Amino acid sequence: MQIDRRAFLAQGFATSVLLGFPGLLHAQMTLGQMTLDVVSDGHLVLPGSFAFNDMPKDELMPILERMNQPFDQLTPPCNLSLLRGNGRVVLFDAGSGTEFMPTAGKSLAALEALGVSPDDITDLIFTHGHPDHLWGVLDDFGDPLFTNATHYMGQAEWDYWTDPNTVSTIGNARQAFAVGAERRLQVIAEQTTFFSDAEEILPGVGARITPGHTPGHMSFEVRDGNSAVMIVGDSIGNDHIALARPDWLSPADQDPILGAQTRVGLINDLVAAQMPIVGFHLGQGGLGRIEKTDDGFSFRTEV
Numbered sequence: 201m202q203i204d205r206r207a208f209l210a211q212g213f214a215t216s217v218l219l220g221f222p223g224l225l226h227a228q229m230t231l232g233q234m235t236l237d238v239v240s241d242g243h244l245v246l247p248g249s250f251a252f253n254d255m256p257k258d259e260l261m262p263i264l265e266r267m268n269q270p271f272d273q274l275t276p277p278c279n280l281s282l283l284r285g286n287g288r289v290v291l292f293d294a295g296s297g298t299e300f301m302p303t304a305g306k307s308l309a310a311l312e313a314l315g316v317s318p319d320d321i322t323d324l325i326f327t328h329g330h331p332d333h334l335w336g337v338l339d340d341f342g343d344p345l346f347t348n349a350t351h352y353m354g355q356a357e358w359d360y361w362t363d364p365n366t367v368s369t370i371g372n373a374r375q376a377f378a379v380g381a382e383r384r385l386q387v388i389a390e391q392t393t394f395f396s397d398a399e400e401i402l403p404g405v406g407a408r409i410t411p412g413h414t415p416g417h418m419s420f421e422v423r424d425g426n427s428a429v430m431i432v433g434d435s436i437g438n439d440h441i442a443l444a445r446p447d448w449l450s451p452a453d454q455d456p457i458l459g460a461q462t463r464v465g466l467i468n469d470l471v472a473a474q475m476p477i478v479g480f481h482l483g484q485g486g487l488g489r490i491e492k493t494d495d496g497f498s499f500r501t502e503v
């Protein structure tokens with residue numbers, strides 16, 4: 201096994217290490233007494249229209265070419281965050297499970313490589329209810345997989361996906377998401393607790409509502425003293441166009457106008473605070489920092 205190790209110190213924040221496991225790009229960050237590992241759940245395969253429809257092509261194409269991002273197809277990685285310390289093993293998002301896409305739902309092997317089994321998870325916190333974040337919550341028999349974990353979902357997000365009207369109002373493209381979410385949320389209802397914007401869910405884990413991608417999408421600021429990282433889920437949905445032109449409306453967002461407002465506000469705050477992030481679909485392990493460029497923003501893995 202070849203291990204490619206790059207260690208770097210952030211100014212007063214944390215130490216980060218990027219380790220190249222075979223087939224699994226893995227990023228790690230230390231926050232005081234806690235360790236955050238980014239765990240791969242594999243990747244998705246999506247048509248380019250999912251992210252690029254209705255964008256001005258004359259401006260879009262040069263940006264994509266510069267970033268080696270094809271126009272026709274997206275293969276976004278899926279990055280779960282695992283936070284360990286202070287007696288807790290906290291997982292952010294459950295991944296896809298085995299029923300969504302054959303290229304995704306790989307996180308159990310990645311967790312096992314870190315010596316973590318589903319029974320070890322004490323807390324499971326969702327950014328939102330989409331398949332690649334939620335469907336891994338059940339095992340192959342349809343029972344809860346993380347048997348010892350308290351599950352947490354934002355109240356607005358829970359209310360949206362459990363509303364019986366959602367399946368008929370969400371539109372054809374996302375109807376399967378609504379059916380899939382409702383079925384799974386029913387199974388985990390008893391072990392789920394709910395939270396709102398600005399609430400401290402666990403010691404050092406605060407919620408920030410980042411709506412638009414879904415109605416109640418949440419991001420999480422994990423902090424220990426001066427060390428902090430923002431787990432942004434899909435509020436910054438990729439490391440190409442969402443950063444180069446964060447104000448462009450994204451068809452990946454259920455409410456594109458609100459999604460763009462959220463993205464611009466969040467990016468400005470993150471850059472001002474110099475705060476590292478984990479993006480669920482960002483490349484190279486998903487852990488890095490956003491930087492201002494001449495005409496937009498870019499993602500750098502060195503935090």
Ligand SMILES: [Zn+2]
Nearest residue numbers: 330332434480
């Ligand atoms: Zn996603």
